[in-house]
Amino acid sequence: MNKQLVLLLCVVGVLCGPVNVMGETKHCGPNKIPFDPDTEGCCHLPLPLPDGTWKKTPYPQNEPDPCSIVPSGGAYAQVICYNGNKYICVYPDNFPSEWKPPKASQETYEAITNCITQHEEVHMGQDIYCPECTAAAKHPPGQGYMNECIAYQDSRDCAFALPYSEGQDNYLRYITKYLKDNRCPGWYP
Ligand SMILES: [Zn+2]
Numbered sequence: 075m076n077k078q079l080v081l082l083l084c085v086v087g088v089l090c091g092p093v094n095v096m097g098e099t100k101h102c103g104p105n106k107i108p109f110d111p112d113t114e115g116c117c118h119l120p121l122p123l124p125d126g127t128w129k130k131t132p133y134p135q136n137e138p139d140p141c142s143i144v145p146s147g148g149a150y151a152q153v154i155c156y157n158g159n160k161y162i163c164v165y166p167d168n169f170p171s172e173w174k175p176p177k178a179s180q181e182t183y184e185a186i187t188n189c190i191t192q193h194e195e196v197h198m199g200q201d202i203y204c205p206e207c208t209a210a211a212k213h214p215p216g217q218g219y220m221n222e223c224i225a226y227q228d229s230r231d232c233a234f235a236l237p238y239s240e241g242q243d244n245y246l247r248y249i250t251k252y253l254k255d256n257r258c259p260g261w262y263p
Pocket residue numbers: 193197222225
């Protein structure tokens with residue numbers, strides 16, 4: 075679908091999901107067109123200009139670690155948008171103590187971290203989008219449920235393949251609980 079049509083549909087309220095989810099559209103650059111990472115590129119945080127637009131970053135290579143800029147929100151990991159690109163951020167500080175030393179071995183911790191990273195890699199291959207220049211990426215409206223079920227099923231396979239340890243078992247239970255609690259396909263009680 076071409077961009078003009080998407081914008082027109084948004085104006086008439088048919089298809090505002092990718093453009094306007096929170097009731098407010100953030101812009102990147104001076105043109106006030108809804109943010110498009112393909113054309114808008116680089117933005118600073120926390121610098122919305124007085125007119126509500128966002129300043130472009132001409133030297134993204136000089137920017138600090140993108141993962142230190144977008145709040146984790148308590149997540150174990152997430153895909154963020156920064157400078158028009160998507161990055162996988164992992165937050166071991168938010169992991170349960172059972173998944174990391176000293177309770178878990180370094181090997182278990184690294185293996186769980188790999189599974190958590192792999193979960194985000196699944197999301198990278200999905201139709202997630204950037205609602206703002208610099209923010210957590212979002213699922214398209216209505217797709218979050220299946221996107222997460224697919225990613226958690228991948229995590230389940232990853233966790234199941236790890237050597238047994240208390241940390242591995244704890245992580246596997248967490249994932250299985252998610253699949254059951256959310257009644258993901260194949261996990262109905
Ligand atoms: Zn996920």
